[in-house]
């Protein structure tokens with residue numbers, strides 16, 4: 001029995017795994033490995049950013065992963081790292097109240113800025129590129145809806161510009177649509193970015209154990225004992241589940257669920273299709289999203305299905321990739337839309353587009369991160385910031401908004 005649900009997280013050829021995996025120093029478990037301040041379960045991008053934040057705060061950190069590090073869903077990510085969450089501010093305000101919605105959006109923007117800043121602090125700024133974003137109208141927000149969204153964002157100081165169809169065609173060659181343009185989001189190879197954060201933590205003395213599975217997590221009076229599949233056990237003052245879409249058992253789902261998604265990367269395009277290198281996504285229920293990738297390729301994804309079953313998901317890949325190719329060709333008739341890399345993966349969907357981060361109910365000294373929704377990487381940074389605040393005892397002003405006991 002594992003402490004988390006095990007899944008085949010992805011299938012197919014992801015573009016990032018075709019590149020050389022970054023080398024990371026591993027530790028061996030001793031017969032008695034002593035006690036650590038914080039044990040992080042999961043060496044993906046969430047575990048990496050949390051480990052970096054906590055080791056920077058002077059804590060002794062141990063990271064374990066049942067796989068090789070960064071072989072979970074991090075290497076299937078398309079990594080459009082944005083602050084704009086899946087649920088528009090106008091719609092989130094109606095659902096959970098204006099003040100809470102504004103705080104969630106602002107915290108997401110602050111986490112994006114923090115990601116850029118921490119990346120610079122650890123000397124990994126070359127891993128990030130800067131991209132503005134075009135949010136095209138669709139069945140979730142019409143042109144009028146985009147205008148209201150622009151006003152709601154501006155009310156809290158988020159810069160954006162509404163582009164009418166003519167301006168969008170002239171500037172980007174996209175016809176018959178309008179778009180909201182926002183600024184300064186981040187593109188990255190998620191594997192390399194996460195490796196940089198892990199390396200920064202390891203350089204400060206953190207330990208990384210690969211192929212090391214947490215089977216049972218037992219909170220004690222002043223610590224937590226984690227029994228491993230190998231038969232060994234670890235003792236930690238705090239345990240953090242950063243296990244991604246392999247949900248920790250016993251932690252409430254809070255409106256999160258595991259679904260399926262598909263993504264692809266084209267061959268290198270003969271010419272730059274976006275003069276301004278923008279990310280593009282749609283205010284639509286089944287949205288298509290795209291970004292410039294390495295070597296002039298287009299990375300493109302979407303076509304989500306509401307189920308998580310891996311066998312059913314894998315069987316649909318040829319059909320789903322053909323649909324993404326067709327939609328890409330409709331948007332940009334002059335590009336070569338054929339997939340050179342194609343993959344499918346599980347994905348964590350969130351009812352509000354926001355994550356759950358904080359103490360795990362009824363598990364003293366344990367925390368969980370369900371960074372679900374399209375902004376998983378931004379939420380990894382948010383988790384690093386919030387858990388540092390909580391574990392160091394300073395508290396976090398927005399703990400209630402992301403907690404497992406919140407009302408929405």
Ligand SMILES: Cc1cc2nc3c(=O)[nH]c(=O)nc-3n(C[C@H](O)[C@H](O)[C@H](O)COP(=O)(O)OP(=O)(O)OC[C@H]3O[C@@H](n4cnc5c(N)ncnc54)[C@H](O)[C@@H]3O)c2cc1C
Nearest residue numbers: 042044045046066072073074077079080214244375376377
């Ligand atoms: C196709 C796709 C596209 C995406 N696009 C974007 C995007 O454009 N922008 C964005 O911000 N986010 C995006 N995301 C989401 C983002 O990549 C995720 O938030 C991220 O991959 C999840 O990271 P993680 O570190 O939480 O999980 P993972 O990378 O899966 O890491 C969790 C690790 O925990 C380990 N683990 C689980 N259980 C145990 C256990 N019991 N013992 C030991 N180890 C365990 C697993 O082996 C795994 O390696 C995308 C995700 C996918 C799949």
